[in-house]
Amino acid sequence: MAEVIWGLATSHVPSIGAAMDRGKTDDPNWKALFDGYAPARAWLAEHQPDVAIVVYNDHANGIDLDFIPTFGLGTAERYEVADEGFGRRPVPDVLGHPELSFHLVESLVDEGFDLTVFQELAVDHGFTVPLSVWTPDPGDAWPCPVIPLLVNVIQYPQPTAARCYALGQALGRAIRSYPDDLTVGVLGTGGMSHQLAGTRAGFINPDFDHMWMESIETDPARLAALSREELIRQAGSEGIELIMWLIMRGAMHDQVTKVHSDYFVPASNTAAGIALFDNTPPAG
């Protein structure tokens, strides 16, 4: 059977990728954020999975407003890195794992999660920046095949936090029911508090972010109970991206061991968090 060995929550702000691509990680505005990544990166380098799943949202690059899947899963052998209007990031294309993808689709559909299936998908910064947070210098290839799990967080109504947590739990069961022995890392991306438009643009709520960071480890059900309106009120209109962390967390055991976490304001207009969990339950 396959098993989830770790879960990584991280923001996917485009400028984090740009800072890396342009060699600005030691600039005063960025150094603290990248220094904060170092312990997670060191641990992850010692715990390479066979496959990773990235839970993310597209930002008008891989999909348009013609079709808005609430949840979607990539089944391709390769995902091209999107050109978002300023040239593609200088990072490798992403190799997929179609066999595991189709297994996940079947398992999740059987559980009542009617996913949209993507046989072709260009992945944008929402996907590649988390990969760079994990693996800053991939060379010619990312460390393992990666499967995209898309969530609509751009157009209301986004899926509820509770539905995302339940999807994560079903994802965990689906992974464990895969017949081959594979280790899997799951990334939940986006957030933390931020808002890009309106007179409330620039809103940051560190109290909420710290509560979220604590609860995602110890009490994710509390977060899953938050309404869409409450999330937007507390975390800002784009902070609702945090629901994607709950899919990652749901795929893990009830009890996990925190490896590392850190929190930064600002990364561009955003509060940025990183939280890495070992899926080995705590001793005792």
Added chain:
Amino acid sequence: MSTGAGRLDLPGTPIFDGDTSRRGLRMNKLFMSLRDAANRERFLADEAAYCQEFGLTAEQQQAVLARDWQAMIDLGGSIFYVYKLAMMDGRSMQYLGGVFTGMGEDDFLAAMRAGGRRDG
């Protein structure tokens, strides 16, 4: 049934809901097209004609031509799509934040670097 049923009313917070998306669809599709370099050239060569090609309303076309970012949001623009036009113009998300809040880019950036805004 009212299409406004269940709409969120959060002051200072545009909600990109179904009504908004329907209102802004053609304008957002124009913004989406700007990912392509050839389209950017065509747009810049004759912005009004490009807007008409995409079927924008007169108000939307005026907002785009005038770079009235607030009006684009009010007329159905999604910030993720509107931002593609801003990027083409060399504008940052902090610049847009300065416009939306009335603070100006420098003050908005300073507020973010000081830990972000709490108000609103």
